[in-house]
Amino acid sequence: MPIQVRIPAAISKGSHGSTTVEMKAANLSELLTALESMYPGVRKTICDDAGKLNRFINVFVNDEDIRFLGGEKCQFQDGDEVLLIPSIAGG
């Protein structure tokens, strides 16, 4: 299930802003696994001890907050654009 994933510099540790990569993942759990293999240690940063996404990161699928799409139950479709963004901004 190829999807486009945009990863913020805070996760990719890149010096030139966010990075977009193609990954194969059918849902959030598979996405986190794929991310961990690409950026070892990242799971520790963006997940809590129970393996759930922590409150400091938001996930959007085609511009919609994944929590409005069923959260962990959301099934990605071919070509979906998934965006990871630090949640501490705005207001």
Place this chain on the structure above:
Amino acid sequence: MYPVSPRVVCDCLAPLEAAYDVDGWRKALSREVIARRAPTLWRYREMLPLDHEPVTSLNVGFTPLVKAQRLAAALGCKSLWIKNDAVNCPTLSFKDRVVAVAINKAKEFGMETIACASTGNLANAVAAHAAAAGLEAYVFIPDDLEEAKIYGSAVYGAHLVRIRGNYDAVNRLCTQIAGEYGWGFVNVNLRAFYCEGSKTLGFEVAEQLGWRIPPVVVVPIASGSLITRIGKAFSELAEAGLLEPTPFKLIGAQATGCSPISVAVKQGGTAIEPQRPSTIARSLAIGNPADGYYAAKAILDSGGTAGDVSDEEIREGMKLLAETEGIFGETAAGVTIAVARKLLREGKMNPDEETVLCVTGNGLKTLDALVGHLDIGVTIRPRLEEFEAQVLRTAGSPAIAAN
């Protein structure tokens, strides 16, 4: 600990907090030193995250703390105060505070462009303060914002970017843009500094009460930053030795149409479920509040609570404030007043406890919320008989009865 720089978040993605030399506060500050300074937020400058003296936005803050006796009588409470940031300078909202700090920090960083994601008041403030500082400004807003807030930003020459979507969509875009162009996004990569400006509202309330902490403060909530910083302000004043630490309760006020923090607090928790906002209180319409967890925690830790009110109750709150105290607050003020009234009626606030209500923006910016909901009088020809028939008789005036 990170060096002072424009930065969005910690490596662990958590928010950044400014760290201070608290011993330095104790040496430099006393009530007398502060009293001798100009009546602006810069009288507390050592407690703000600037490395140098402020160079711009110099006349912000120290807004009135109004003893609200008529409103207190209407709400059935003993002692009530209004902190009136509806007359803050220059753009009539508490956002002048946060932008004053952020723009001076942007100057320290040598930035030439500042920007923001805004529900309106921040857009006004960024546009105005940038103009006065000679900086370029980009403001990103939802495309359905109140006209007064759109024109009240455009007039300063700021670049407006109207986004098709709600504030959360605007914020999402800005989080992606920040850091890409060397701009200072006041509420993204300058947020750690910007938020600290909110503390000055708490500093002022304490000083205006004669250097003491009010037992209860009711605060409207959007992102949750202001309410957490008011609590922080009271704690820091105690750390600085400027007042005695005494207990205080933080009360959060939201519109029912956008109440993620109120819902969490009423359930006794801090987990925030995002909402799709639908309320006339557009300045509070943040469905996924960045500081939601921290706001809920600050409220619960203080022993306070939260409430939310309907659009009709918000209008009633605006009218009640205007009719009793002569203060025209925006829809967010209506939220604050209406939530206080609701919690007092429900017995969730103690009417005998001295309470400060925070009015954070000016009603002239949200006139559209009142259109069709106020009696705007009659139109008559310039004739005495029409005045008597349509004005005095309708009003049951004793003057006409005597004739």
